Amino acid sequence: MKELFRGGCHPPEKKDATADSPLRPAKAPPFVAVSFSQHIGKPSSPLVKIGERVLRGQKIAESQGFVSAPAHASVSGVAKGVVQLRHPLGFLVDALKIENDGKDEWHPDAVIEHDLDQLAAGDIRKLVQEAGIVGMGGATFPTHVKLSPPKDKSIDVLVLNGAECEPYLTADDRLMIEHPREILRGAALFAKAVGASRIVAGIENNKPGARQAMLEAARELGCGVEIFPLPVKYPQGAEKQLIYSILGRTVPSGGLPMDVGVLVHNMASLYAGYDACRFGHPLTERVVTVTGPGMGNPANLWVRIGTMASHLLEECGFDAGATKKLVVGGPMMGMPMRDLEWATSKGGNGILALTDPVAYEHGPCIRCGRCIEACPLGLLPCALSNYGEAGLLAESIEANALDCIECGCCSYVCPSKRPIVQWVRMEKAEINRLRQLAAAKK
Amino acid sequence: MSAEEKILFNVNNSPHVRDGDSTARIMFTVALLLVPALVWALFIFGWRAIVPIVSSVAACLLTESVCCRWRDRPNSIGDGSALVTGLLLAAVSPANLPWWAAAVGGVFAIGIGKQAFGGLGHNVWNPALLARAFMQVSMPNLMMSGEWPHLGGASWIGNLFYDLGGNFTEVNERVKSLAGAVTTVSRSFANDGGVDVLTGATVLARMKAAEAVDAAGQIIPALNPDWMEIIHAWMGGEGGSLGEVSALMLVLGGYFLIERKIISWDIPVFFLGTVAVLGLVLPHPYRLGEVYAYTGWFQGPWLLHLGSGGLMLGAFFMATDMVTTPLTVKGRRIFAVGCGCMTILIRLFAGYPEGVCYAILFMNTCVPFIDTLTKPKVFGKK
Amino acid sequence: MTALVAMAALGALLALALAVASRRFAVETNPLMDRILAVLPGANCGGCGFPGCAGYAEAVAVKGADPTLCAPGGIKVGMAIARIMGVEVGETRARPVSLCHCQREKVKTVAIYSGIQTCRGASLFGLGGGWLDCRYGCLGYGDCLKACPFRAISFGPDRRPLVDENKCTGCKKCVVACPRSLMAVGPIDRYVHVLCHNRDKGAMANKICAHACISCRRCEKVCPAQSISVPNNLAEIDYSKCVGCGKCVEVCPHQVLIDLRRARIPKREWPAEAASSIPGETLTEGRSDQY
Known part of the structure; x- marks a missing residue:
């Protein structure tokens, strides 16, 4: 096995609650609020009139520009109006509220089947773009952009990210166990789209069932996908660390995986890609792990995009009194939410109800060096935390603050409970803001 | 929405879990x-x-x-x-x-x-x-x-020695005679006239002075301790500060520190290793009458070095203090080797018999320099 | 004896060397710059736009910068520098002071934020507000307080900043420190202000805060000088037209507009220099659409 990546930490996995829960659809929500901005890039512009009846899979918002994605209705029903939803980062986004009539009628444009062997690379990209597929590991970068690398960057390896290194989450795990063939076919399509000759799936060793299922499916399909077992360590699923562990290639600082000829995709994105190309279904639902100590009935659910959290959590026995923190995503990098008035989106792969007390008085840096051992990028998080506390931006740039992937390992291991990664995020935000101001002045 | 009271959630930034240590x-x-x-x-x-x-x-x-x-x-x-x-x-x-x-x-x-x-x-x-x-x-x-241990209180050590085939009192007497510098003998009325406290030079001071007189009145180097003397030193038979007499207990404490992942094994192993190696290899000076002579190479009393002075205390508890030691593992190893070298240097060639304290202080001064030299390589940067 | 002689000789030799060096290697300084530096207050606040008092002195002496840019120094320093440079000063205006444009009162806490306890930390995280529902309002951790070099800001009611106008010099360090651009510097004789930055639509703003601007436009209609407009859900006063009559203040249903002469804010003693002036253009209204 190739060398492990440097650093990292081992938060307790806590996947037992849902590791053996098969996927099932969530209860049909009374209404959904499909946001126009569930991706990186320009928000899409609405197409539908208020009062109009829309069908499942109907395009309700058009993408603006290339780095953008369309949005589709995830249920059939009457479009009630445009509401403002809270995005985890604090700003408000517009969303279309659709009342669910329970019929779940697909739009005719959304069920066009294709013969996979007949699709060329360009067709695949177009289908993926029209389906509104974005990176479903949380990054929400429009997938068709990723599948269209510039001419000078040739991709030779497609890496399937089955690491799911965050504690609690088991969405990708169950997807791999129950739908490995769809994932592998999706991988073949994406590989065709970029011209990659090799496909490698990295699966962490804490998912033996998934690895077994993928191996059998790969043998059955005869598609030549290599399954690479990964040691369990956070953040194994981070792009750069995954590429280094599997292929030994180092993505240069400030660069992208395509600079070393690699493309990385999440399992859920691959499944959605297959669904879109084979059956013409746009992205209307995704797998979400709803779990945590504050959740009475944790489960892995197929959730319609735009389902309000209040409806979803009711089904899972959410204990609001015991819960101290409600997190979208994993516990290491997820976004905390202040109430239940938000809608699930294309990027959220987990909802956690955490009950541990989370207020920490932080002490001074005791120079123990654990953060340096834990940082996957070889930075000096203790120095960055001191610069952040003192507001020294120039020094933090020199200390490579902009290389930080914000994985949170440093904050996790710090015995003084210093909010290191929060300081680094503040520094990065400030640096980018000042750079933007300077660029605007020119 | 409903009439229930508003529940407040915490909205701190990620990560939302922390390691249990503090x-x-x-x-x-x-x-x-x-x-x-x-x-x-x-x-x-x-x-x-x-x-x-x-x-x-x-x-x-x-x-x-x-x-x-x-x-x-x-x-x-x-x-x-x-x-x-x-x-x-x-x-x-x-x-x-x-x-x-x-x-x-x-x-x-x-x-x-x-x-x-x-x-x-x-x-x-x-x-x-x-x-x-x-x-x-x-x-x-x-x-x-340099107070010497209370002979009465350490009687069970004496019994242990007896069981091992040695004689604590005899060794103690021999050591005292070698020291030649038993300066105070105070008598305690509670001990009905028995000896209560002895003060004298520690083993390191003796190594420094290095002059001794054997039973026949010949001047001999005091640097050839036998097994009894070494165990004697390790178990607190010699005098010294409170930490110096408990080399064995300190090693135990140090072992558990490593086992609980509070310190890493690098510093103690590299520090003690350097002292042991140099203590074995280097020629030790000793005074022969009016002149200084040197023992040969590879003849040093390395076990005595390890057991005496505050070396165990320094290696496990002082040189591993996180605040005053380098940040990276490589830096800490360099630090530990430096401490070891300085300790031997001071013990052998400098004016003080005890080198650990100043060796560590000296290396603490070098820490910012070591930190600059041992910065880890950033992933993806040349 | 030899020691004494040797030390004396050494001392004399070194003294001679120092004397020669101080002549030979003397640094040429601009005498004007030195005189200007002597009259500057030495706060090094940067409010003039130059790096510290030495930077400003150099700029005036060598590059001919405006001699009246020093806000902490005020009228006295402005006149003094002008006298040194031998120039006339132009027309005078009221001295600048800072003000926080938020009046949130009894706004409910919507979340518990215990991360980095600074306004900048809470505004970037904690869902763009920390404990506060309003995305534009004052967070109350006191970044402006900590930034003020003159200790002119203290915590007022509800932990909103209260500026002591006797100490405020208009250096604008608080303007830079506030992550929501709520602090703004204006002339001390400007009495009517819009103390809100909320740009949410009226209905939403109404739910959040009792003193939020709901863009009802009554102020716009009643203004005799047409100086108020309500672009983007927030009232704005064009001070080149405002006459300070205060009619808008009377009609505002949420008391967003206030007249500092009769404000609820504790009455201030106007200092004697309020009537006197600092020459030159040093004033900017700090409002921005960045939040």
Whole structure:
């Protein structure tokens, strides 16, 4: 096995609650609020009139520009109006509220089947773009952009990210166990789209069932996908660390995986890609792990995009009194939410109800060096935390603050409970803001 | 929506889970693992040895509280670092140190050695060692009292030796005669005239002086200890500070520190290893009449080196202090090797018999330099 | 004896060397710059736009910068520098002071934020507000307080900043420190202000805060000088037209507009220099659409 990546930490996995829960659809929500901005890039512009009846899979918002994605209705029903939803980062986004009539009628444009062997690379990209597929590991970068690398960057390896290194989450795990063939076919399509000759799936060793299922499916399909077992360590699923562990290639600082000829995709994105190309279904639902100590009935659910959290959590026995923190995503990098008035989106792969007390008085840096051992990028998080506390931006740039992937390992291991990664995020935000101001002045 | 009261969630930034360790747990565990060594010292030296321990801990805690109040900060004695400094300072003090001297040391250690630099995490030098150096310079007679262990209290050591086939009293007598410098014999009325306390030069002082007279009146180098003498030194038969007599207990404490992942094995192993290797390899000077002679190569008493002085204390508890040591593993190894070299250098060639304290202080000064040299490589950068 | 002689000789030799060096290697300084530096207050606040007082002195002496840019120095320093440079000063205006444009009162806490306890930390995280529902309002951790070099800001009611106008010099360090651009510097004789930055639609703003601007436009209609407009859900006063009559203040249903002469804010003693002036253009209204 190739060398492990440097650093990292081992938060307790806590996947037992849902590791053996098969996927099932969530209860049909009374209404959904499909946001126009569930991706990186320009928000899409609405197409539908208020009062109009829309069908499942109907395009309700058009993408603006290339780095953008369309949005589709995830249920059939009457479009009630445009509401403002809270995005985890604090700003408000517009969303279309659709009342669910329970019929779940697909739009005719959304069920066009294709013969996979007949699709060329360009067709695949177009289908993926029209389906509104974005990176479903949380990054929400429009997938068709990723599948269209510039001419000078040739991709030779497609890496399937089955690491799911965050504690609690088991969405990708169950997807791999129950739908490995769809994932592998999706991988073949994406590989065709970029011209990659090799496909490698990295699966962490804490998912033996998934690895077994993928191996059998790969043998059955005869598609030549290599399954690479990964040691369990956070953040194994981070792009750069995954590429280094599997292929030994180092993505240069400030660069992208395509600079070393690699493309990385999440399992859920691959499944959605297959669904879109084979059956013409746009992205209307995704797998979400709803779990945590504050959740009475944790489960892995197929959730319609735009389902309000209040409806979803009711089904899972959410204990609001015991819960101290409600997190979208994993516990290491997820976004905390202040109430239940938000809608699930294309990027959220987990909802956690955490009950541990989370207020920490932080002490001074005791120079123990654990953060340096834990940082996957070889930075000096203790120095960055001191610069952040003192507001020294120039020094933090020199200390490579902009290389930080914000994985949170440093904050996790710090015995003084210093909010290191929060300081680094503040520094990065400030640096980018000042750079933007300077660029605007020119 | 409903009439139920609004539940408030916490919206702090990620990560939302933390490792269970904390600064307080680290410090209190270190303090706990230091206690067996101090208890052993109490056993060896008698109950009077509690005085410098209590006095230095109290002085450290008090100084920390006062300084925090003065600096308008919340009181930080809860993080346990002042307690550890107090215990370490006691461990490097002799058993008969007066309470006021230990208190002065404690005030210096925390007030100047720690708070003047900005509190925990900002000091350059190990506060306990800084205070010891201060006391050594300003109160040398009190620090060099070199009290010998109470023979009566250590009788079970004697029985152990007997069981092992040796004779504690005989070895003790031999050692004393080699020392040739038994300066005080005080008698205690409670012990009906038996010897209560002996003071004399420690093994390191003897190695320095290196001159001895054997039974036949011949001058011999005092550097060929046999097994009995070595165990004698390790088990606290020799005099010294409270920490010096408990080499065995300190090794145990150090082992558990490593096992609980509070310190990593690098520093103790590299430090002790360097001392052992150099202590074995280098020629040791000794005085023959009026001139200095040197033993040959590969003849050094390395086991004696390891068991004497504050080496075990220094290797496991002082040189592993996180604040004053380099940040990276590579840096810490360089630091430990440097400490080992300096210790041997001072023990062999410098004016002091005991080298660990100054060796560590010297390497503490080099730490920022070592840190700059050993920065880790950033992923993806040339 | 030899020691004494040797030391004396050494001392004399070194003294001679120092004297020669101080002549030979003397640094040429601009005498004007030195005189200007002597009259500057030495706060090094940067409010003039130059790096510290030495930077400003150099700029005036060498590059001919405006001699009246020093806000902490005020009228006295402005006149003094002008006298040194031998120039006339132009027309005078009221001295600048800072003001926080948020009046949130009894706004409910919507979340617990215990991360980095600074306004900048809470505004970037904690869902763009920390404990506060309003995305534009004052967070109350006191970044402006900490930034003020003159200690002119203290915590007022509800932990909103209260500026002591006797100490405020208009250096604008608080303007830079506030992550929501709520602090703004204006002339001390400007009495009517819009103390809100909320740009949410009226209905939403109404739910969030009792003093939020709900863009009802009554102020716009009643203004005799047409100086108020309500672009983007927030009232704005064009001070080149405002006459300070205060009619808008009377009609505002949420008391968003206030007249500092009769404000609820504790009455201030106008200092004697309020009537006197600092010459030159140093004033900017700090409002921005960045939040």
